[in-house]
Amino acid sequence: MKFSYNWLAEHIDGLTVPPAEIGKLITMKTAECEGVEAHGAHFDHVVIAKVLTAEPIPGTHLAVTSVDTGRYGVKQVVCGAPNCRAGILTAYVPPGHLGVTTAKLRGVDSDGMLASAKELGISAEDEGIIEFAEGEPGSAIPGCTADTIVEIDNKSLTHRPDLWGHHGMAREVAAIAGRPLNPIAADLPAGEPAVEIEIRDPKLCPRFSALRFENVTVQPSPLWLQQRLESVGLNPINNIVDVTNYLMAELAQPMHAYDAAKLQGGKIIVRVAEEGEPCPALNGQTYTLDSSHLVISDAGGPVGIAGVIGGGPSAISEATTTILLEAANFHAASIRKTSTKLKLRTDASMRFEKSQDPANTVRALARAKWLLEQVSPGIRLVGGLADLYYPLPEVAPIAFDLDWMRRKLGKPDLTAAEVTGILTSIAFGVTEADGHFTVTVPSWRATKDVSLKDDLVEEVGRMIGYANLTPVPPLVPSVVPPLPPERAYLRGLRQLLTAQGYTEVYNYSFVNEAQAAELGLPIEDHVRVVNPIAQGQELLRTSLLPNIKRNINDNAREYESFRLFEIGKEIHARGRELPEEIPHLAAVSFEKHGDGVANLFELKRLAGTIVPGCTLEPVEARPFEHPFRSANVTLRNEPIGRLFELHPSMVEVGRAAVLDLDLTRVQALRTAAGKYKPLRRFPTSAFDLTVPTAERELAGTVLGFIREHSGPLTLDVRYLYDYKGDKGRSMTFRITLGAADRTLTGEEVTAIRSQLLAAVAAKYQ
């Protein structure tokens, strides 16, 4: 929102704060200022000039002119405007302003520029140089002055309906600067209402006020009005529309002017739209409405979408001679809903959705009448004010004690006089006795912003200035907070992984449909984003793997080998309930060259460090896995994850193995260290055993068989190595035996060995 310093100053009696400082004051006390910029500084130098002669330059559209600039003397200026001719009064810009320099155009010297209204920053008019009906050469452009524009962040005005107009901001600045605010007159002559109003749902429209005028002349606004609108980012259109926009920017009250001759019947009805009802708007679009939209309607149908945009057919045109001027108040949420649904955010809807003050409508109409009389000479009010008002429930006076305010702010020396002074300066009504306050809220703060005593803490605090509070250390009980076990576990796991040479990546929680389909993840299992604004955001990941696969291929372009991991959440739909979020680890070992076996065993080793005692159980591969290199990771027969090599079709180059662990399961299966076991006092005996097997026999299976058949005195069975020959594979194991209470005899060891040999021979030969 842009504010004009000159405009603000008109509302404050004796403002002396210079323009350069006003932004900082507003930032510290009211709302965030995003910038302060000079506007129209050239108006101190641009003058009215009379074109004395204008001779075409042959072969061009240009003319060489001689102009009387008064202050700067007679100048030769080259001009390309179609309306440039001898005798007219126009604007002369001397070199050094608006980027104008002394130049040669087509070989002709040009000392300055004749300017259009657009070039001067008065309006968007750029079809030719500006023309004046009267004026002395050398005098300033009438009504146009240098100004300073203060830009305030809209977000910081979200809660302040009053600050969407200059008068509201002037109230703040006046309070900050300690100057009085100039009041706005709201007097209207009494008279019969010039139009009948019906409001079908007062909740959606608490107030609708209107005036009717005749003998209207539609013409361009005076330059001062045009420049002022232009300076705050509003386009001048014609005097009538400009007055409505001026008041919107001044009092934050959006208004609308209808061509009264185009309205049908003698009545304005505020009602919800019918399903599918069309409304042609003044932006040339026709909107199809439904019962969630509020419209202003005459006997013939909608003439405007309430609080958002006026209708097309009843818009002000050059032929307009009678107008109906609307100033109404609408329910904020309803306007916001409509504007969001129609994707139509207007200056009006932006203000109404902040909960505007219903008391403001009549004040705006009174001010509009005063202004219309200046810009449309001869205009006459017809009848009196039409005003249908269903007052909102009043905000109850707010009570608080001085001591409470002191404790909230942490300012024990705050006085009752300070509190009263501050609240009064921003128009709150204050009564106070013995530190007990009762505060009434002005109407423009009562619509939503201020209703609690806590809201007043902000008013007092910001006006005192937070820099004037002395920081105080809080007194808190000394406690050792519990660290949630999952956080502690994940932190340790990350440390372990980096110590093992793995680098952590973060991926998005999103995947796209193609990514999910590629890994055979059923699309319908995913929670879907209903309003993605970019490709690749449509689904929430049910697996870390799609993005991990992308990490692999991206980094394979840069590295011969790498190890990486991600710890992130899988998000699994549970109908209308919040989805289940399961932390997973995905770890990758990649080698550009080689047969990939090392990757798999590296990750198996890693799995063993993360989950000591876990085992791998080969399973049927999923389509994106190497069909012969895929296994479930299990712990005590519970599946906890998967280890596999990515199918070669999934990687652009090299081989990548992936370990995917469900960290919720891993944590659930963890066992705390129990009681210490005394160390063995008697020596153990060991012997090696070589088992001839089929080529694809699993070492794990053989080992399990040996364990099962080697008796209760077996302490350990360990795979040592294998040998692959023509007839198959033989594996060598070391079996360690021992007893807790004695040294085993040679006979005992031999007996166990013979028994085991017999069992193995029966099974594997």
Place this chain on the structure above:
Amino acid sequence: MLGRKGKLAEVSKDMGKLSPEQRGVVGKLLNAAKQTLENALTERKNAFEAAALAARLEREWVDLTAPAAGAGLGSLHPLTQIQAEIEDLFVSLGFTVLDGPEVETEFNNFDALNIPPDHPARDMQDTFWLSNGHLLRTHTSPVQVRGMKKLGPPLRMIAPGRVFRNEEVDASHEHTFYQLEGMMVDKDVSVAHLIYFMKTLLSAIFKRDVTVRLRPGYFPFVEPGFELDIQCLICNGAGCPVCKQSGWVELLPCGLVHPNVLRLGGIDPEEYSGFAFGLGLTRLVMMRYAIDDIRQLQGGDLRFLTQF
């Protein structure tokens, strides 16, 4: 010479023929000769062994400048690192660390934080809406709601985590980033406490004394609400391009917890008050390492990630 059939043994064989006096003399001489010879032998043997060892070791020369086999140390993501650092800081101040889900209810993300439906403040946070009727949390503030219910007053908690905004991504905008929510509720918590606490905390984070200032900021879940600025750490307030010549850098939103929020968290606002703040972890990481493209943080590029 020294063996059982050696020259010295022969001499000692004849010792019996000698008189006891002679035997004593010859025995001594024999022993001395034997000792001398043995010493000489040992010495030679040691010398040969030493030479052999030296030769072997010389052959075992290794180029220690060659690279070590196996993987080196991996790297933790910079966001993980800063998060752990700040968590430790808060734990040392008695704060409990809480987790919340990435997918939240509309109620927890908005309504319970005093942002009712169709409140314009909802525009401040472009939201990803989901097919199950829920949303991706737009801030870590919903964990306040969960925390108040779980811990009860008085409480001190933080909630770091991933948050989402439905925005186009470019070098300075991301749809996925990290925040850390903090909240303290006790009797008589004041704005003056908040200022002291934030100054202490930020000095610890930036590892130097920082100057902070509060100015009004609008966030529906706090009242009063503030934007907290720190004096620019580059120019110390003199004005530079980083602080856009203002001398101050906007760092975090904070405020006293709104009574409606306390009430919805099951806490009586007449008895307790509190402050809350939201720290942008992504922003802190970018400041600390001078990262100029936010997309790097979730780009998975090891050339970037291995630098931390």
